[in-house]
Amino acid sequence: MRIIIVGAGPTGLLAANLLGQLKIETIVLERRSGLTLEPRAISIDDEGLRCCQMAGLHKLLMEQMNLNLPALYLSHRHVLACIAPTEQPNGFPSISTFHQPDLEETLSIGLTRFPHVQLHFEHTVCSVVQNDEQVQVIVKTPSQPETLFVADYVLACDGGRSTIRQSLAIPLSTPLFPGFGSGKRSGKSTREKSSHNQRWLVIDGVESEPGEPAIHFFCQPSRPVVAVSAPNGRRRWELMLFPDEFIDQQEKLIKLLKQTCERHQSTQLHVSTLTIQRQAIYTFQSAVAERLQVGRVFLLGDAAHMMPPFGGQGMNSGFRDAANLCWKFGLIQQRSATSHILASYQQERLPHVKQMILFSTLLGRLIMTGNPGIAWLRDRFFLTLQKCPWLYQNVSELKIKPHTGYTHGLVLSTAQKWVGRLVPQPEIITMQGEHRMLDEVLGPGFALLTLYNREEKSLVWLERPFWQRMNVRRICLYALNQRQEVKQLEGENQNCLVNSEHVEWLRKHRDHYWLIRPDRYVLAIFRVEEVAEIEKRLEHLFTHS
Numbered sequence: 001m002r003i004i005i006v007g008a009g010p011t012g013l014l015a016a017n018l019l020g021q022l023k024i025e026t027i028v029l030e031r032r033s034g035l036t037l038e039p040r041a042i043s044i045d046d047e048g049l050r051c052c053q054m055a056g057l058h059k060l061l062m063e064q065m066n067l068n069l070p071a072l073y074l075s076h077r078h079v080l081a082c083i084a085p086t087e088q089p090n091g092f093p094s095i096s097t098f099h100q101p102d103l104e105e106t107l108s109i110g111l112t113r114f115p116h117v118q119l120h121f122e123h124t125v126c127s128v129v130q131n132d133e134q135v136q137v138i139v140k141t142p143s144q145p146e147t148l149f150v151a152d153y154v155l156a157c158d159g160g161r162s163t164i165r166q167s168l169a170i171p172l173s174t175p176l177f178p179g180f181g182s183g184k185r186s187g188k189s190t191r192e193k194s195s196h197n198q199r200w201l202v203i204d205g206v207e208s209e210p211g212e213p214a215i216h217f218f219c220q221p222s223r224p225v226v227a228v229s230a231p232n233g234r235r236r237w238e239l240m241l242f243p244d245e246f247i248d249q250q251e252k253l254i255k256l257l258k259q260t261c262e263r264h265q266s267t268q269l270h271v272s273t274l275t276i277q278r279q280a281i282y283t284f285q286s287a288v289a290e291r292l293q294v295g296r297v298f299l300l301g302d303a304a305h306m307m308p309p310f311g312g313q314g315m316n317s318g319f320r321d322a323a324n325l326c327w328k329f330g331l332i333q334q335r336s337a338t339s340h341i342l343a344s345y346q347q348e349r350l351p352h353v354k355q356m357i358l359f360s361t362l363l364g365r366l367i368m369t370g371n372p373g374i375a376w377l378r379d380r381f382f383l384t385l386q387k388c389p390w391l392y393q394n395v396s397e398l399k400i401k402p403h404t405g406y407t408h409g410l411v412l413s414t415a416q417k418w419v420g421r422l423v424p425q426p427e428i429i430t431m432q433g434e435h436r437m438l439d440e441v442l443g444p445g446f447a448l449l450t451l452y453n454r455e456e457k458s459l460v461w462l463e464r465p466f467w468q469r470m471n472v473r474r475i476c477l478y479a480l481n482q483r484q485e486v487k488q489l490e491g492e493n494q495n496c497l498v499n500s501e502h503v504e505w506l507r508k509h510r511d512h513y514w515l516i517r518p519d520r521y522v523l524a525i526f527r528v529e530e531v532a533e534i535e536k537r538l539e540h541l542f543t544h545s
C-alpha cells in the first residue's frame with residue numbers, strides 16, 4: 001500500500017509518523033521549501049499529547065514544552081475562572097504550550113526512523129484524479145511543471161485553503177445554530193460581531209525576564225486580549241482589533257499591553273522586558289467540510305475544519321483526525337479488514353469536530369466578547385458559579401470541553417457508557433517493577449484489558465482465528481497488594497499492577513473484557529458468555545463489504 005500525504009504541517013507530519021510506524025509506504029508532498037518558521041498553534045491538550053505518544057514522540061516533544069499551565073480568565077480585577085485541572089485521565093496535562101516550529105521539526109525528525117517514508121519539499125500538488133484502483137496526484141516542482149505520483153490513498157493535510165478540498169468541490173459549512181456565526185456582517189459594530197469575524201493581532205515575543213507561566217484571558221469588552229506563555233521565555237499576545245485598525249508601532253503596542261496588565265493588576269507579565277519578534281493579523285473562521293472522504297481521498301486537519309483558537313483545538317483536532325484514520329490503513333494493509341472500514345473516519349470525526357467548532361466559537365463569543373452587555377452578564381454568571389463549588393469544578397477541571405464518544409463507526413455499541421470513548425491512561429507497574437503508562441503496555445494494535453482476572457482457561461477463545469488475525473494483545477491489571485499472587489500466574493508479561501484508585505472505571509466492570517482499538521478507543525465491553533456473539537459482530541464490522 002502507498003499513501004500520499006499532501007502538506008507537511010502538524011497534521012500531515014503526525015499522520016506520516018503514524019503511517020511510518022505501521023510500515024506503510026508514505027510520500028509527503030509539501031509546497032514550501034522547508035518547514036514553517038511561523039508559530040501559529042501554541043497549546044496542546046492531553047489528547048493531542050496522547051496522539052504524539054502513539055507516534056512514539058511524546059517524550060521528545062514534552063522536553064520542548066511548558067507543561068501543565070493554568071488558564072486565568074480575568075475581568076475588572078476579578079478572576080472569573082481559573083482552569084487548572086488536577087486530574088489527568090489521559091496520562092498527560094490538559095494544557096501545555098510549545099513553539100510550533102520546534103514541534104514540526106521534532107515531528108519531521110521522527111520521520112527519519114522510517115526508510116519507507118519520504119518527505120519532498122517544493123512539491124506543489126495541483127490536482128488529484130482517482131478511479132476504483134488508485135489516485136493520481138499531479139504535482140509541480142521547480143524543475144518540472146507537471147509530474148505524476150500514484151498512490152492507493154491520499155490524505156489532504158493541505159490546510160484551510162486546501163487545493164484538494166476545492167478540486168473535489170467539497171463545500172464548507174458553519175456548524176452553528178441559525179443566525180449564530182454565519183460569517184455575515186450583522187450591520188452592528190464589530191464589537192458586537194461573533195469572535196470569528198473579528199480581526200486579531202497576534203504578537204510573538206521573548207521576555208528577557210520570563211514572567212508568570214500561565215495563560216491569561218483579559219476579558220475587558222473594550223479590547224479583549226490573550227497572553228500565553230511559551231517555552232524559553234516566549235510569550236504570545238493576541239489583541240482584538242477594531243475595524244480598519246492597524247497597530248504597527250512597537251511602542252504603541254507595548255503601551256497597550258502594559259495598560260492591559262495594569263487594568264487587571266497583572267504584575268507578573270513582564271511586558272517591559274518583551275522583545276517583539278513577529279506580528280500578524282488573523283481573521284479566525286468557523287467552518288467544516290461537508291464530507292471528509294471522497295473515494296480514496298480524505299481531508300484532515302485545517303483542510304477539513306477551522307475554528308477560532310480560543311479553545312486551543314485546531315491542531316489538536318487535526319491530531320485526532322490522524323490518530324483516528326491511520327491505524328485503519330494498517331488493518332487493510334495486513335488484510336485484517338476490508339477498505340469499507342475507512343468510511344468510519346467521517347462517521348466518527350465529523351460530529352466531534354462540529355462540537356469543537358461550536359465550543360471554540362462560543363468561547364470566543366462569550367469570553368472574548370466586545371459587547372459590554374454580554375460581558376456584564378458573563379461576569380455575573382461566573383462570579384455566581386464560583387459560589388457553587390461542585391458546578392464551578394466542571395469549569396476548573398475543564399470538563400466542559402466536548403469529549404469524544406462514538407456511537408457510530410467502528411464500535412460495538414451496547415449499554416456500556418465507555419464504548420466509543422477513550423480508555424483512561426493510568427500509570428501501571430510491570431511485574432519487573434517498571435513504572436509505565438498504560439498505552440505502552442497496550443502496544444500498537446488491539447488490546448484486551450481485564451481487571452483481576454484469574455481464570456486463565458476462560459481465555460482459550462483468544463486462540464481462535466479471528467482474534468489471532470486481529471493480533472489482540474492481552475493485558476490483565478491487578479491491585480498493588482496482589483503482587484505475590486500474580487507472580488505465580490501464567491503469562492507474567494501480560495500482567496501488570498495498578499493502584500486500584502486509578503481504575504475506578506474498570507472496577508465497575510471487573511467481570512468484563514474491554515477490547516481497545518489501536519487509537520485507544522473502547523471498541524467493545526463484554527462478558528465471557530457473550531464472546532461468540534461479539535466475535536460474529538466484530539467479524540461483520542471489520543470484513544463485510
Ligand SMILES: Cc1cc2nc3c(=O)[nH]c(=O)nc-3n(C[C@H](O)[C@H](O)[C@H](O)COP(=O)(O)OP(=O)(O)OC[C@H]3O[C@@H](n4cnc5c(N)ncnc54)[C@H](O)[C@@H]3O)c2cc1C
Binds near residue numbers: 007009030
Ligand atoms: C493565531 C493562531 C493560534 C492558534 N493556536 C492554536 C492552539 O493553541 N492550539 C491548536 O490546537 N491550534 C491552534 N491554532 C490552529 C492551528 O494552527 C491549525 O489548526 C494547524 O496549524 C493546522 O495544521 P494543518 O497541518 O492541518 O494545516 P497547516 O498548518 O495549514 O499546514 C498545511 C500545509 O500544507 C501545505 N500545502 C498547502 N497546499 C499545498 C499544496 N497544494 N501542495 C503541497 N503542499 C501544500 C502548506 O504549505 C502547509 O505546510 C491556531 C491558529 C492560529 C492562526
